[in-house]
Amino acid sequence: MEKSESTPLLEVRGLKKYFPIRSGFMKKVTNHVKAVDDLSFTVATGETLGIVGESGCGKSTTGRAILRLLEPTGGEVIFQGENLAALSPNEMRMKRKDLQIIFQDPFASLNPRMTVGEIIEEPMIIFELYETSKERKEKVAELMQVVGLKPENSERFPHEFSGGQRQRIGIARALALNPKLIVADEPVSALDVSIQSQVLNLMRDLQKQYGLTYIFISHNLSVVKHFCDRIGVMYLGRMVELAPKNALYEEPLHPYTRSLLSAVPIAKPKTKRERIILTGDVPSPANPPSGCTFHTRCPDCMEICKTDKPEFQSMGDGRYVACHLYNQ
Numbered sequence: 108m109e110k111s112e113s114t115p116l117l118e119v120r121g122l123k124k125y126f127p128i129r130s131g132f133m134k135k136v137t138n139h140v141k142a143v144d145d146l147s148f149t150v151a152t153g154e155t156l157g158i159v160g161e162s163g164c165g166k167s168t169t170g171r172a173i174l175r176l177l178e179p180t181g182g183e184v185i186f187q188g189e190n191l192a193a194l195s196p197n198e199m200r201m202k203r204k205d206l207q208i209i210f211q212d213p214f215a216s217l218n219p220r221m222t223v224g225e226i227i228e229e230p231m232i233i234f235e236l237y238e239t240s241k242e243r244k245e246k247v248a249e250l251m252q253v254v255g256l257k258p259e260n261s262e263r264f265p266h267e268f269s270g271g272q273r274q275r276i277g278i279a280r281a282l283a284l285n286p287k288l289i290v291a292d293e294p295v296s297a298l299d300v301s302i303q304s305q306v307l308n309l310m311r312d313l314q315k316q317y318g319l320t321y322i323f324i325s326h327n328l329s330v331v332k333h334f335c336d337r338i339g340v341m342y343l344g345r346m347v348e349l350a351p352k353n354a355l356y357e358e359p360l361h362p363y364t365r366s367l368l369s370a371v372p373i374a375k376p377k378t379k380r381e382r383i384i385l386t387g388d389v390p391s392p393a394n395p396p397s398g399c400t401f402h403t404r405c406p407d408c409m410e411i412c413k414t415d416k417p418e419f420q421s422m423g424d425g426r427y428v429a430c431h432l433y434n435q
């Protein structure tokens with residue numbers, strides 16, 4: 108397990124989320140999709156932890172299980188010393204003030220029948236944050252300004268805004284409760300490339316201004332490179348490598364990380380990167396391979412990889428890797 112010098116804001120220990128697969132006439136549970144399988148990591152106050160991996164590796168499920176938008180199958184999510192996974196639904200509801208999420212598709216996540224002002228104000232009403240409607244409206248105007256929207260547009264509806272502006276509305280709504288941690292699930296993937304950096308810059312400014320901590324979920328290694336302090340790489344529901352950003356990009360350890368990075372173009376390459384093309388498809392998370400789940404596609408596969416699950420071990424300097432190549 109990773110150790111940070113100060114107490115982390117969030118510590119995820121052995122997190123699991125299995126989805127039942129039902130089949131037959133009686134719809135009996137015959138197997139499980141192991142979407143997240145034994146995940147452990149920490150997030151320090153004020154940092155941005157990136158979580159990357161191919162589609163279906165369990166990134167979104169991880170984000171949702173941390174916030175208990177999906178009930179974890181196992182493990183602990185320690186937020187400021189308290190295990191969120193053990194809270195009653197009502198206790199968890201109150202905690203949500205501190206933990207917010209920004210979704211990939213701002214259009215789908217905003218109620219089309221509510222005005223932008225109502226959308227941003229709603230969480231304040233639910234959590235009884237201000238005494239009067241006037242105070243809430245003032246806060247709505249302030250938040251709209253903070254995210255770069257004109258407060259006079261608060262009576263408009265989401266469809267009247269562009270994709271980038273809609274994501275700003277989603278961010279303002281998430282900020283309405285003064286959260287400490289924001290899970291940003293592919294927050295710019297649906298936006299034009301030209302708009303992406305504007306929204307990322309806004310998120311970075313807000314992080315400084317409000318002391319926010321982010322878990323930033325993305326399939327795009329170029330985006331996380333510029334935005335994150337540390338990066339965790341997931342494969343088939345597990346974290347295979349976790350490292351400070353520069354270490355990960357300059358010297359990736361896990362063969363899977365190396366293969367992902369080998370496909371990312373480098374602007375001014377100091378060293379020539381080997382091109383690793385993985386063979387085969389990603390196996391089903393319902394029937395993951397034995398041993399190291401990556402062994403079926405690994406260019407460095409050894410006999411032990413087929414039978415023994417590698418430990419997620421510390422390599423020093425804040426680096427962790429789950430790979431038999433690094434057995435000590």
Ligand SMILES: Nc1ncnc2c1ncn2[C@@H]1O[C@H](COP(=O)(O)OP(=O)(O)OP(=O)(O)O)[C@@H](O)[C@H]1O
Nearest residue numbers: 126140142161162163164165166167168169326392
């Ligand atoms: N509600 C669900 N019921 C059953 N299986 C699910 C459910 N949600 C996700 N899964 C499965 O869990 C696995 C992980 O999905 P998840 O959406 O977390 O991956 P992801 O890395 O976020 O992918 P993407 O980038 O495509 O969103 C996938 O195999 C997916 O099909």
